[in-house]
Amino acid sequence: MSTLPKKDWATTPRRALKPTDIVTRLAQLQGWTLRGDGENVAIEKTYRFANYHETMAFVNAVAFVAHVQDHHPELLVRYDHCVVALNTHDVHGISETDFDCAARFDALLQAEV
Numbered sequence: 816m817s818t819l820p821k822k823d824w825a826t827t828p829r830r831a832l833k834p835t836d837i838v839t840r841l842a843q844l845q846g847w848t849l850r851g852d853g854e855n856v857a858i859e860k861t862y863r864f865a866n867y868h869e870t871m872a873f874v875n876a877v878a879f880v881a882h883v884q885d886h887h888p889e890l891l892v893r894y895d896h897c898v899v900a901l902n903t904h905d906v907h908g909i910s911e912t913d914f915d916c917a918a919r920f921d922a923l924l925q926a927e928v
């Protein structure tokens with residue numbers, strides 16, 4: 816069995832984005848908002864679907880991306896929606912990695928397969 820490649824953040828330094836950078840980056844995405852503060856700050860989006868099957872298909876795709884990116888969102892899964900939240904533990908805030916993963920999750924719903 817082959818092993819999926821994944822990012823190695825131990826060798827890639829990251830920094831916490833400043834509030835002004837976060838506002839700018841949020842404006843470039845659709846539906847993502849800022850929640851919480853301090854250690855609990857995160858960017859968050861609610862993705863809505865027609866039913867449980869569609870919600871779970873998205874959640875599984877998110878899990879695949881999360882593994883490869885080695886960056887794992889908090890997920891709240893309901894019948895017809897999923898709340899996805901991202902922050903970066905080692906910077907105690909929000910980093911470029913969070914916005915990069917947010918864009919990757921959005922792209923899952925635009926992909927033609």
Ligand SMILES: C[C@H](O)[C@H](O)[C@H]1CNC2=NC(N)=NC(=O)C2=N1
Pocket residue numbers: 824825885886887888889901902903904905
């Ligand atoms: C060692 C490993 O790369 C880190 O603990 C990763 C794992 N997944 C992660 N996921 C998220 N959302 N934030 C992190 O800071 C994070 N760190």
